[in-house]
Amino acid sequence: MSKLSEIFIDISDMEKMAGRSSLVHRLDPRCKLLVTLLFTITVVSFNRYDLMALIPCFTYPLFLLIAAEIPFTYLMKKLVLASIFALMLGIVNPFFDRETMLYLGSVPISGGWVSFISIMLRFALTASAALLLLTTTGMYNISRGLEKLGVPQVFVMQLFFLSRYLFLLTDEASRLVRARAARSFGQRGLGLNSLSHLLSTLFMRSFDRAENIYIAMRCRGFNGRMRSVTKFRWGGAETIFTVSWIVFFIFFRFNGLSYVISLYHQLNIY
Amino acid sequence: MHMADALISPGVSGLMWAASAGALGYSVRKINQFMDDSKIPLMGVMGAFIFAAQMINFTIPGTGSSGHICGSLLLAVILGPYAALLVIASVLVVQALIFADGGLLALGCNIFNIGVIPCLLAYPLIYRTIVCRHITGIRLWSGSVITAIISLQLGAFAVVLETLFSGISELPFTGFVLLMQPIHLAIGLVEGLLTASVLILIKNARPEILTEYKDNVTKQRFPIKGFIITIILTALIIGGIGSWFASARPDGLEWSIAGVTDNELSVPAEPLHQTAAKLQQASSILPGYGFKTTAEANNETRSGWGEVNSGSTVSGLVGIALTLLLAAGLGIILKQRFKQRRTVTAKGR
Known part of the structure; x- marks a missing residue:
């Protein structure tokens, strides 16, 4: 199976997940956007040697995963696929930072390894937050949420059209790629020349399609603005979700968990 | 290459977001001024086209590895720089959400490296100077190749600087530059050749596409001086607040x-x-x-820093266990309650 048809299936899976109905799915997209952004800022603002402080942050993705019933293996698969860049740049840290930082039992661990693990944890946290935002909200609702948050309508429409026609053109491209694979022999016929012909074909088809879409839209009364019947409501659930996560993030950010634990220790001692 | 959230610091991300958001805001204003409704579906479909085109690989002769088109320059030539920037930004948003490429905070960097540099800097300064109004084969080839190489070099250098200033990765500056720039020289060359050959095929089949869409959006030049001054000012402000x-x-x-x-x-x-x-x-x-x-x-x-004694190990483990319990507990309780409510309402009906 070609890469393109896999992507096609993948995007359809995500859209299916976004169409489910759970507590998290039903929240106003604005509050999910806001909380995801704050979460990412919280994670990124930690020092690179701060491993332990990152761990409590897993509460947020884990909560979404369970409450929204997103399959764990699915998320892990996507994370592994996406981790290459962070892995490539992170793996050099142990070579450049060899100073011993802490001992695990009697094994010395260098600062480089600590910051490498920290990079991977950061990656897992931020990437899973982004993926969970999409699988619990869906592209359509994210665009509408962005519009409500003040993003210009041209850009919102762009996002909306892109996510609509993604399926169609990925499907079309995967057919072109299959045909090219059938025509080629080994590595022959998969080169630059055949790709430029393929791309210009795809381009001209897309161009004509855009014209047809525009004509069809004009027939239905399109005048440059999009209208929607879905109304978002910021209610009690949204306020509770947002406020409680903000409180949690502040708590995590200032090492609240370890503070509580050590307080408990101290009480035990006295 | 996408910058990633895992390697970025809040300061760098804020600065790059400010720069990209400024450029996007300016483009939106230009589009609203100069473009009619008919380009809205075209921009959307072109975004989907670039998304699909990036997934089609070709084999690089002699090496056995494969590459793909990036498409920023192609879009800038066809849609004009402002619409192209918007399309690239939307593609990056979708990729960040669907494939977790980059991330929400690194998006500012990515829009700048992959969108603003080719569309608003390289295209008007280099491509349009070379190609001008006379669209000939030689001008198209040389213009595309030179523009693509320069914009990818700049983009790669921007990635290096962003990584360096974030200070999460330990990579030394010279080593990273020596790694990134030659690779992106090759990528830029291929990108330029691919863009040029697609443009020539389009020119042969549908010449009106290149002439018609070239000038209607780009009547005014992008105020590069003002843009750079704005970036420096934002850097100072963010630096001040950041410190x-x-x-x-x-x-x-x-x-x-x-x-x-x-x-x-x-x-x-x-x-x-x-x-x-x-x-x-x-x-x-x-x-x-x-x-x-x-x-x-x-x-x-x-x-x-972390001289391990039994107390700290225990508290660490307890911390992890507490986190997991907290997350799982919250999720399960809320899920149960939601299910109950759902069944109640179903019965009510």
Whole structure:
């Protein structure tokens, strides 16, 4: 199976997940956007040697995963696929930072390894937050949420059209790629020349399609603005979700968990 | 290459977001001024086209590896720089959400590296100077190749700088530059050749596409001077606010800026600094406290940082267990309640 048809299936899976109905799915997209952004800022603002402080942050993705019933293996698969860049740049840290930082039992661990693990944890946290935002909200609702948050309508429409026609053109491209694979022999016929012909074909088809879409839209009364019947409501659930996560993030950010634990220790001692 | 959230500091991300958002805002204004409704579906479909086109690989002769088109320059030629920037930005948003490429904070960097540099800097300055109004084969080839190489070199260098100033990765500047620039020279060459050959095929089949869409959006030049001044101003403002925050909670921010300029942040902002110091003291007198605040890790020599005693190990493990329990518990309770409510309403009907 070609890469393109896999992507096609993948995007359809995500859209299916976004169409489910759970507590998290039903929240106003604005509050999910806001909380995801704050979460990412919280994670990124930690020092690179701060491993332990990152761990409590897993509460947020884990909560979404369970409450929204997103399959764990699915998320892990996507994370592994996406981790290459962070892995490539992170793996050099142990070579450049060899100073011993802490001992695990009697094994010395260098600062480089600590910051490498920290990079991977950061990656897992931020990437899973982004993926969970999409699988619990869906592209359509994210665009509408962005519009409500003040993003210009041209850009919102762009996002909306892109996510609509993604399926169609990925499907079309995967057919072109299959045909090219059938025509080629080994590595022959998969080169630059055949790709430029393929791309210009795809381009001209897309161009004509855009014209047809525009004509069809004009027939239905399109005048440059999009209208929607879905109304978002910021209610009690949204306020509770947002406020409680903000409180949690502040708590995590200032090492609240370890503070509580050590307080408990101290009480035990006295 | 996409910048990733895992390698970025809040300061760098804020600055790059400000720069990209400024450029996007300017483009939106231009589009609203000069473009009619008919281009809206075209932009959307072109975004989907670039998304699909990036997934089609070709084999690089002689090496056995494969590459794909990036498409920023192609879009800029066909839609004009402003619409192209918007399309690229939307593609990057979708990729960040669907494939977790980059991330939400790194998106500012990515829009700048992959969108703003080719569309608003390289295209008007280089491509249009070379190709002008006479669209000939030689001009198309040379214009595309030179523009693509320069914009990818700039983009790669921007990735290096962003990584360096974030200070999360340990890569030394020279090593990283020597790694990135030659690779992106090759990628730029291929990108230019591919863009040119697609443009020539389009020119042969549908010449009106290149002439019609070229000039209607791009009547005015992009004010590069103003743009650069704005970036510098935002850098100063964010730097100022950032340093203020950094002295309140001394971590990644201070750390990264301190890595670049030696002692910029040693000035204490009195009340904030004192409360921060108090907070740190409060959290570090306690015994069995395994994770000291990061400021201490920085101020002390690092060897003293995590000397493991049984207390800290235990508290670490307890912390992890608590986190997991907390997350799972919250999720399960809410899910149950939601299910109950759902069944109740179903029965009610």
